[in-house]
Structure formats: structure tokens, C-alpha cells
Amino acid sequence: xxxxxxxxxxxxxxxxxxxxxxxxxxxxxxxxxxxxxxxxxxxxxxxxxxxxxxxxxxxxxxxxxxxxxxxxxxxxxxxxxxxxxxxxxxxxxxxxxxxxxxxxxxxxxxxxxxxxxxxxxxxxxxxxxxxxxxxxxxxxxxxxxxxxxxxxxxxxxxxxxxxxxxxxxxxxxxxxxxxxxxxxxxxxxxxxxxxxxxxxxxxxxxxxxxxxxxxxxxxxxxxxxxxxxxxxxxxxxxxxxxxxxxxxxxxxxxxxxxxxxxxxxxxxxxxxxxxxxxxxxxxxxxxxxxxxxxxxxxxxxxxxxxxxxxxxxxxxxxxx
Amino acid sequence: xxxxxxxxxxxxxxxxxxxxxxxxxxxxxxxxxxxxxxxxxxxxxxxxxxxxxxxxxxxxxxxxxxxxxxxxxxxxxxxxxxxxxxxxxxxxxxxxxxxxxxxxxxxxxxxxxxxxxxxxxxxxxxxxxxxxxxxxxxxxxxxxxxxxxxxxxxxxxxxxxxxxxxxxxxxxxxxxxxxxxxxxxxxxxxxxxxxxxxxxxxxxxxxxxxxxxxxxxxxxxxxxxxxxxxxxxxxxxxxxxxxxxxxxxxxxxxxxxxxxxxxxxxxxxxxxxxxxxxxxxxxxxxxxxxxxxxxxxxxxxxxxxxxxxxxxxxxxxxxxxxxxxxxxxxxxxxxxxxxxxxxxxxxxxxxxxxxxxxxxxxxxxxxxxxxxxxxxxxxxxxxxxxxxxxxxxxxxxxxxxxxxxxxxxxxxxxxxxxxxxxxxxxxxxxxxxxxxxxxxxxxxxxxxxxxxxxxxxxxxxxxxxxxxxxxxxxxxxxxxxxxxxxxxxxxxxxxxxxxxxxxxxxxx
Numbered sequence: 001x002x003x004x005x006x007x008x009x010x011x012x013x014x015x016x017x018x019x020x021x022x023x024x025x026x027x028x029x030x031x032x033x034x035x036x037x038x039x040x041x042x043x044x045x046x047x048x049x050x051x052x053x054x055x056x057x058x059x060x061x062x063x064x065x066x067x068x069x070x071x072x073x074x075x076x077x078x079x080x081x082x083x084x085x086x087x088x089x090x091x092x093x094x095x096x097x098x099x100x101x102x103x104x105x106x107x108x109x110x111x112x113x114x115x116x117x118x119x120x121x122x123x124x125x126x127x128x129x130x131x132x133x134x135x136x137x138x139x140x141x142x143x144x145x146x147x148x149x150x151x152x153x154x155x156x157x158x159x160x161x162x163x164x165x166x167x168x169x170x171x172x173x174x175x176x177x178x179x180x181x182x183x184x185x186x187x188x189x190x191x192x193x194x195x196x197x198x199x200x201x202x203x204x205x206x207x208x209x210x211x212x213x214x215x216x217x218x219x220x221x222x223x224x225x226x227x228x229x230x231x232x233x234x235x236x237x238x239x240x241x242x243x244x245x246x247x248x249x250x251x252x253x254x255x256x257x258x259x260x261x262x263x264x265x266x267x268x269x270x271x272x273x274x275x276x277x278x279x280x281x282x283x284x285x286x287x288x289x290x291x292x293x294x295x296x297x298x299x300x301x302x303x304x305x306x307x308x309x310x311x312x313x314x315x316x317x318x319x320x
Numbered sequence: 321x322x323x324x325x326x327x328x329x330x331x332x333x334x335x336x337x338x339x340x341x342x343x344x345x346x347x348x349x350x351x352x353x354x355x356x357x358x359x360x361x362x363x364x365x366x367x368x369x370x371x372x373x374x375x376x377x378x379x380x381x382x383x384x385x386x387x388x389x390x391x392x393x394x395x396x397x398x399x400x401x402x403x404x405x406x407x408x409x410x411x412x413x414x415x416x417x418x419x420x421x422x423x424x425x426x427x428x429x430x431x432x433x434x435x436x437x438x439x440x441x442x443x444x445x446x447x448x449x450x451x452x453x454x455x456x457x458x459x460x461x462x463x464x465x466x467x468x469x470x471x472x473x474x475x476x477x478x479x480x481x482x483x484x485x486x487x488x489x490x491x492x493x494x495x496x497x498x499x500x501x502x503x504x505x506x507x508x509x510x511x512x513x514x515x516x517x518x519x520x521x522x523x524x525x526x527x528x529x530x531x532x533x534x535x536x537x538x539x540x541x542x543x544x545x546x547x548x549x550x551x552x553x554x555x556x557x558x559x560x561x562x563x564x565x566x567x568x569x570x571x572x573x574x575x576x577x578x579x580x581x582x583x584x585x586x587x588x589x590x591x592x593x594x595x596x597x598x599x600x601x602x603x604x605x606x607x608x609x610x611x612x613x614x615x616x617x618x619x620x621x622x623x624x625x626x627x628x629x630x631x632x633x634x635x636x637x638x639x640x641x642x643x644x645x646x647x648x649x650x651x652x653x654x655x656x657x658x659x660x661x662x663x664x665x666x667x668x669x670x671x672x673x674x675x676x677x678x679x680x681x682x683x684x685x686x687x688x689x690x691x692x693x694x695x696x697x698x699x700x701x702x703x704x705x706x707x708x709x710x711x712x713x714x715x716x717x718x719x720x721x722x723x724x725x726x727x728x729x730x731x732x733x734x735x736x737x738x739x740x741x742x743x744x745x746x747x748x749x750x751x752x753x754x755x756x757x758x759x760x761x762x763x764x765x766x767x768x769x770x771x772x773x774x775x776x777x778x779x780x781x782x783x784x785x786x787x788x789x790x791x792x793x794x795x796x797x798x799x800x801x802x803x804x805x806x807x808x809x810x811x812x813x814x815x816x817x818x819x820x821x822x823x824x825x826x827x828x
């Protein structure tokens with residue numbers, strides 16, 4: 001009896017002790033956990049809609065329960081279409097480019113900012129770069145339009161026509177758009193990312209640099225052997241998070257900036273815009289849920305795979 | 321150092337998670353319906369006798385048309401007026417036209433929000449799809465001995481019914497349609513356009529040319545999205561405008577064709593390409609997305625519109641521009657009209673009985689109807705005589721478009737409108753040729769996948785063809801190929817089967 005008495009409650013007692021010692025941390029965790037539960041976990045119940053022919057009945061929850069099960073039929077609409085390949089390709093390629101540029105350019109800028117001796121100026125630059133992040137894509141789309149419109153666009157009117165060349169019909173020429181879209185994406189997010197990396201660089205102990213300087217290391221060597229290696233964990237985390245969303249394109253960018261011009265779909269259409277357009281006017285809740293679920297599942301798999309690879313290379317740097 | 325790195329990365333992860341939580345709330349919203357809606361089959365309060373409900377309830381009424389700054393004033397006036405009639409607090413709002421209205425209303429319906437009255441049509445808030453999905457209260461029992469039956473007429477009520485059930489009430493307006501041009505009056509006078517000689521679009525070409533040369537800043541022809549000369553072909557579409565499948569508008573046969581690939585359509589594409597190259601269509605046409613706003617700028621000479629008597633005068637109200645009306649196609653009565661403007665009661669409504677009484681009043685109560693069309697007397701308009709009004713300079717409420725709800729025949733007339741407008745309407749209604757397909761409702765359940773795909777293909781190509789912004793032959797070739805891959809043949813075959821069965825059933 002004594003033996004069972006000791007063995008059984010032990011894990012429980014251990015847990016209780018753990019709770020008691022960490023009570024402050026748990027209390028801090030609770031509000032976040034609560035929000036996560038309400039916003040992210042409870043709505044997950046809605047995933048079943050993807051497998052149902054949604055028909056309204058009394059209220060939302062009853063409708064979900066009483067709707068007819070139709071298996072994977074809701075998923076068909078996406079995979080059956082001729083454009084499925086094109087939009088998937090666009091989504092992944094654009095996101096890959098964005099991930100790479102989202103590391104390279106902001107890191108370079110962050111390092112440059114850090115080297116500025118005038119801290120006031122450095123803060124000023126940072127704020128200026130941060131500004132586009134707060135503009136909505138709608139605003140950006142009109143900004144782009146004021147540049148690219150045929151009749152009144154700045155580029156056609158003040159540059160191309162001034163050089164005596166024929167106006168370019170930007171919104172009908174797919175070949176320019178991979179660059180235009182990339183440009184606006186980088187323009188909008190670089191500031192934000194640069195701030196993150198700049199914060200990480202500021203956290204690096206200045207003794208490293210002093211020691212390196214005494215040993216005669218050049219600025220480039222300091223960057224290469226101190227800054228970048230110490231930035232690596234942050235870079236990996238940011239990249240992993242971005243990889244998780246590789247199947248979710250930035251809807252605002254791809255929908256608003258090309259002005260929904262059909263001629264450009266071959267290079268501007270991504271999964272999100274495609275699904276939106278197919279479902280906008282048909283009110284098919286089931287198909288919308290199916291495509292959302294598909295993106296989430298694939299995104300989840302990619303993030304686990306990427307993390308697995310990182311862990312294989314360097315256990316300490318993996319996210320989990 | 322290691323520790324600091326760790327805590328830093330932890331902080332970063334937290335930030336990321338927070339951003340995700342804040343921005344990632346795209347998941348289905350919680351249902352708003354607090355009490356289960358009264359079931360549709362429940363019989364309405366049988367007596368029409370107006371017993372005023374003791375407690376004031378809120379009545380939401382969502383409609384198409386541009387949002388108006390003074391909407392709140394109109395709602396307050398309606399609430400005040402209805403105090404001893406229905407005792408409701410009216411909460412009305414306009415959400416723009418089809419393309420902006422539909423995506424706002426559909427989620428409200430799907431999540432069962434307690435909205436009482438919504439506008440719906442074949443071009444806004446998908447009347448047929450949503451009625452089939454059970455989002456609207458079956459109004460058949462309500463309509464049984466409602467004065468609306470007499471006002472609207474059985475032909476329209478039956479034409480808009482789905483399998484014999486009325487899920488929405490059609491508005492009483494013109495019952496036929498034809499297509500034509502509205503020409504800007506000052507330019508018609510300046511260039512001496514002989515309107516009586518214009519029988520087809522080509523007759524306008526010399527004027528397009530003259531205006532292009534003589535009026536810098538004016539584009540001869542407005543062509544935005546689907547609102548353009550393609551409409552003049554007047555396809556009797558089986559489903560939405562962006563889904564292949566249509567009948568010729570002259571009852572020549574009962575074969576459903578892909579309207580985007582007919583010789584008539586191809587000739588139109590070529591014509592548009594020619595116009596675009598000549599600069600008769602705005603160079604930025606492919607990116608314009610707001611037809612009514614473009615029309616209001618007054619920078620266009622000709623605009624394609626669906627016609628009816630007094631259309632030009634009616635459009636003066638919402639555009640503030642004088643127009644001259646030129647009819648091109650012959651009037652027909654098709655499913656476009658019977659389901660062209662309806663009011664429905666969503667299943668989430670908490671008081672459908674009161675909502676229906678409100679709808680009824682839009683047919684019978686002259687004051688209430690005109691309040692929502694013209695605004696408040698003395699503020700937005702003033703009376704010239706019993707039935708004629710003049711707009712004031714106050715543009716706070718210019719909703720107009722009296723055909724959107726209720727009985728348009730009880731609307732006041734504007735000073736510039738013909739006093740026999742409503743008699744002309746009746747004559748016009750008699751002129752229309754009823755289409756063979758009148759009353760046929762296509763059920764898309766079996767080909768939902770294909771239709772989803774086809775919508776995207778059409779969206780991808782139609783602008784280049786309709787607006788002439790790209791080479792016709794190569795675009796058309798790619799368009800046809802993609803439609804084929806998306807299953808256009810299956811969709812048209814399904815339409816044909818259903819249509820033939822329906823014809824057999826009704827004996828046509």
C-alpha cells in the first residue's frame with residue numbers, strides 16, 4: 001500500500017510543485033492562451049464545413065451540424081481547374097522570392113543603419129522606411145496606378161513619352177509584373193523587417209566588436225564573422241515563420257495592385273485571389289472553407305519540414 | 321549571450337504570434353443569431369389589421385445604390401413616420417451596386433445575421449443561389465392575400481418563384497427591357513446628332529470620330545467591365561452574366577449556346593478592338609472598375625444602358641447630367657426582369673412578420689416609398705405640384721432609382737420627366753416579347769465545380785475582349801481553350817437537359 005501511495009501521486013505532486021514555482025509565468029501566459037483559444041482553436045470547429053454541402057438552417061451551428069456530408073467534393077473545384085497549376089506555382093515562387101529578399105535586403109539595411117554614428121539620423125531613416133508598412137494595399141494600389149496608368153501615369157507621361165517613346169500598356173503586359181509586384185512587396189515590408197533585425201543587432205554585445213577591432217578586423221570582417229552569425233537565429237525564426245505561410249499569398253498585394261486586370265492573371269493570380277474570385281459571387285461557404293483548409297494543412301506540413309531540416313543541421317537553432 | 325539570444329527569439333516569436341492572432345481572424349465569425357428565427361412555414365399573422373406592436377423593434381433594410389451621407393436622417397424620418405403604424409426603428413443602408421453589394425450581403429446570410437430585409441436580384445446577392453440554399457424566408461403564405469399580388473401581377477410573381485415558391489417579392493417596375501445608349505445632351509447638340517437616325521451602334525461611329533478629334537478629355541464610348549456594347553447583343557443568359565450558356569434573344573430556337581463564342585460576339589470583340597485602337601474607348605478601360613462613378617464624371621459621350629421610358633430623365637437624378645436616350649434593341653421580357661429587383665427576408669430575421677408589413681408598405685404607402693427614393697421634403701426635394709417634385713441643391717440624399725423596391729408607379733415624378741411616364745411604362749410593358757425561357761431557373765448543384773472554374777476563366781479574358789484592350793484572335797483562342805478545359809461543354813449540356821425537361825413540364 002505504501003508503495004502505491006508513493007508511486008501514484010508523485011507525478012501529480014511534481015506537477016503541483018511545478019505550477020507553484022512557476023505561478024507567475026503561468027499567470028502571464030493565461031491571457032494570451034485565452035485569446036489563442038477563442039480566436040484560433042474554437043473556430044477550428046468550422047473545418048468540418050469543408051466536407052459538407054453547407055445549407056442554412058436556423059443558426060450557424062445548427063447549419064454546420066445538419067448540412068449534408070459530401071466528402072472531398074468541395075476540394076474538387078480547385079484541383080479540377082486548368083489554372084490550379086498556374087496559381088500554385090505563382091504562389092510558391094513569389095513567396096520564395098519574398099522570403100529571400102525579406103532576409104537579404106532588411107539585414108543589409110539593418111547593418112548599415114547600425115553603422116550610422118548619428119543615432120538621430122538612424123532613427124529617422126528607420127521611421128521613414130517603416131512608413132510604407134502602415135499603408136494599406138488599397139492605398140499602395142492607387143499609388144502604383146498613378147505611376148502606371150496609360151493616360152495619366154507618371155512613368156508613361158513624364159518618362160516614356162518625354163523620351164519620345166510609345167506609352168507602355170502596363171496593365172496588359174504580364175512580363176513586367178513579377179518585378180512590379182516584387183518591388184512593391186519589398187518596398188512595403190523592408191522597413192518592418194529591418195527594424196526587427198536592427199533590434200537584434202543592437203542586442204549584440206559591443207565587446208565582440210571591440211575585441212575584433214583590437215585584433216585589426218575590418219568592418220567587413222566584423223560583419224561577416226560577428227554580426228551575421230549572431231543574427232542567424234533570428235533569421236531562421238523569421239524564415240521559418242514565413243515558410244509556414246508559403247501557400248498563403250498576400251491577398252492585398254495580388255488583388256489590389258494589378259487592379260484585377262485579367263490580362264495579367266498568368267503572373268499575378270495566386271491561390272487566395274483565385275479562390276476569392278471564384279467564390280465572391282457564388283456564396284459557396286463549403287468551397288471557401290475547403291481551400292482555406294488546404295492552405296493551412298500544406299502550410300503546416302511545410303513549416304514542420306523546414307523545422308525538421310533546420311534541426312538536423314543545428315539543433316539549437318530550430319524553432320521547436 | 322546565448323541566453324540573451326534565446327529571450328530575444330522568444331520575444332520575436334511572441335510578437336509574431338500576436339500579429340498572427342490579431343490579423344488572422346479570418347476564421348468564420350461567431351453566429352449572431354441569438355434566437356432561432358421563426359420557421360418559414362409558420363403562417364403569418366393572418367389579419368392585416370394594423371395592430372401596432374407595443375415594443376419598438378429594430379428593422380434592418382439593406383439595399384443596393386451608392387451610400388448616401390444623409391441616410392441616418394431618412395431612417396429617423398421613417399422611424400418617426402412608422403411610430404403608430406409598425407413601431408419599428410428603421411436601420412437602412414446602401415452598400416453600392418452588384419459587385420460591392422454582393423460580397424457584403426452573402427456572408428451576412430451565410431452566418432445567419434439578424435437582418436430583416438435585403439435587396440436581391442440575378443445581379444446582386446445571387447437571388448437564385450441563396451434562395452436554393454435556404455437563406456430566405458418562403459414568402460408564399462404571406463403573399464397569398466397581400467395587396468402586392470394585385471399590384472405586381474401573377475406573371476411576375478410566378479416568374480420570380482422557384483419551384484412555385486416565392487422567396488422574394490419582385491418590385492413593380494417595367495416588366496421588359498431593351499438596350500440602348502444614353503448620349504450626353506450638350507455634345508448631342510454641339511455635334512448635331514440626329515438621334516432618330518441612329519438604329520445601331522455603327523450609326524454613331526462618325527460622331528465618335530468627330531468627338532475624339534474635337535473634344536480633348538472626352539472619351540466617345542464608356543466601356544467598363546461588363547457595362548458596354550456587349551450588352552447590346554442582349555443574350556438571354558441561363559445563369560449569371562459571367563457563366564457561359566445563353567439563348568438568342570429572339571426566340572429563334574431552344575438551343576443553348578456559349579454566348580462568348582458566337583459569331584455575333586466575335587464580331588463585337590473585333591469592333592471593340594477597332595474602337596480601342598482608334599481611341600474611342602478609354603486607354604485605361606481595363607483597370608476601370610466603377611461604372612457609375614465614371615458615368616458621373618461627364619467625360620464620356622455615349623453610355624450603354626438598359627432602357628425604359630424616361631430612362632434619361634431618371635439617370636439625371638443619380639448622375640446630375642442631361643442625357644438623350646437612344647433605343648437600339650427590341651424590348652423583350654426575360655428572366656432578367658422577373659428577378660431583376662426583389663426584396664427578400666433573410667432567414668436570420670427575428671421578426672419576419674413586421675418585415676413583410678414594411679415591404680408591403682413600400683408598395684402601398686406613397687410617403688414611405690418616396691422618402692427612400694427622394695429623401696425628406698423641404699430638405700432634399702420640394703413639391704412643385706401634387707405629384708411632381710424638384711430636387712434642391714442639397715445632395716445629401718440622391719439615392720433615386722425607385723425601381724429598387726416596392727411599387728415604382730407611386731413615385732413622384734421629377735420636373736424634367738414626362739407626366740405620362742407611368743402610362744408609357746404600361747405601353748412599354750405590352751411591347752415586350754416574352755422569351756421562351758421565361759420562368760426557367762437553372763439549378764447549378766450538379767456542375768458547381770465547373771461553374772466555379774468557368775467564372776475564373778471568364779474573369780480572366782472577358783475584359784480584353786469586351787473592351788478591346790488586347791488582340792482579338794489570340795485572346796479568343798486562349799479563352800476557348802481554357803473554357804473547354806474548365807468544362808464548359810458539361811455545363812451547357814446540363815443547362816440544355818434541365819431546360820428541355822422544364823419545357824416539357826410546362827408544355828412550351
